[in-house]
Amino acid sequence: MIRIQVPATTANLGPGFDSCGLALSLYLTLDVGEPAEEWRIAHDLGGGIPTDASNVIIETALSIAPNLEPHHLKMLCDIPAARGLGSSSAAVVAGIELANILANLELTPERKVEIAAEIEGHPDNVAPAVLGNFVVGAKLDGEDFYVRHLFPDCALLAFIPKEVLLTSESRGVLPDQLPYKEAVKASSIANVMIAALLQNDLKLAGDMMERDLWHEKYRAKLVPHLKPLRELTKANGAYAACLSGAGPTILIFAPKSEGENLIQVMRNFDQTAKVLSLNVEGNGSTIFS
Template identity: 50%
Template sequence: MKITVPATSANIGPGFDSVGVAVSKYLTITVLEPSSQWEVQHDLGDIPTDERNLLIQTALKVKSDLAPHKIDMVSDIPLARGLGSSSSVIVAGIELANQLGELKLSEQEKLDLATQIEGHPDNVAPALFGNLVVASYDGKQTTSVVAPFPDCAFVAFIPSYELKTSDSRGVLPTTFDYSEAVKASSIANLAVSALLTGDLAKAGKAIEADLFHERFRQQLVAEFAPIKELAHKNGAYATYLSGAGPTVMTLIAKDKAAPFVDQLEKLGLDGSIEILNLDIDGLVVTH
């Protein structure tokens, strides 16, 4: 049995903790033979290979008496880069428990569990469902809307350094002035509405006008400003911090993506550049 989960790009500007999109990088879990204890085979560096692995911890939270198995874990989702690496593992862990425990969980139950474990729905929801997902979590249940994402390329600049979500959250304010909150909310409403109606020009302007988090976090990612400037020169729709960063994501017409990447490479920034596509499948299980 194989469990495949896509990477995700969350927030998308003002959709803070509530909007995300699935993109074409993947975590694949292959369930091998039963074993006397959990064993997770991988080449992902300093990550536990026993029951301390987040995959197994998540599965055991869902069903504590699962029979141990050997697991093969392969992922091209970079760790701590703002592309939902931990969320993909959480979603895979829930599905691992669902399959081995024969739980027959509904899509809503999987989403609620994933959000409760992760804390926010913006990464786990698109990892589950694919596409663009707008979601809200009230502390108990998650309500979500799944929709197509307008046709474009996702050009990701993935820095060579990590940025932990806890550090990225540390620069955010604890309160907002009421009038500023209203303005920030109106920008978010416009961004979501424009995405849902396929108007990337309007969506892009609203994404870059975010007041909730990017203006505070951009100082943590020195590459953001030069990438955004170059993106504007190349007619991109928007440049935003993916998740908590440090990955910088640019939405651009597909026929403009390759020339943009060529120019981006000439900036000599320390990191990798990838053209990603929308993932429409989300979680996939094959037997």
């Protein structure tokens, strides 16, 4: 049996909008079973996720290799859907890996990122899902540009509310354009944030994460817990709290010594939410056999 494992991802990190992404230690796992007369994918995610060839994983695989022989598949996924943790990107990357294995395509990591970014529209989630760790990327005129780098060591905490928030809804509140001076300021904030991360300066990076001008102030009305949670975690030693992707999950960056206390603080803040302590996933998508 072959097993495909794809990590969750968080995108943006505040001002790195549609560009910065980080792989996290939650996973979509796909077991590839025996050949069959038709595609079947078993899972326990509920009736909203197809179990036949209309599943995103299988659709993606067939878009790359249309003549694939059907197989029975089994999916386990601890990446919550519609929470800003890259569940759809993980499914796309799993489909690419499935096609690569079954059709013996010998795709390079670079080609996997290229295919995934074409499907998703930008590389912020899919590049770290393939490559692991921290990736800064851009899709320009159909060409992909990106840099992978090690993320600074810290506590990574995810505050995952019970409510879902579809990316389409979260994107719908964004403006069509920004005034030139504001865009320059937003860009400079992102530049300093990335430079600080490359220097392992999470204090400065965290300050920049919370000054985003690209998207968070528009999405804040859809995520009312962002502002009070940011103030609460900052008062308890966090470097920063920012939207994970389009939300509603909030990702908190903190010194490792503050991790346990912050977990309890967030659980007290909202007992209906799930609070997870995560790690940076350094390997990206992985194949086991």
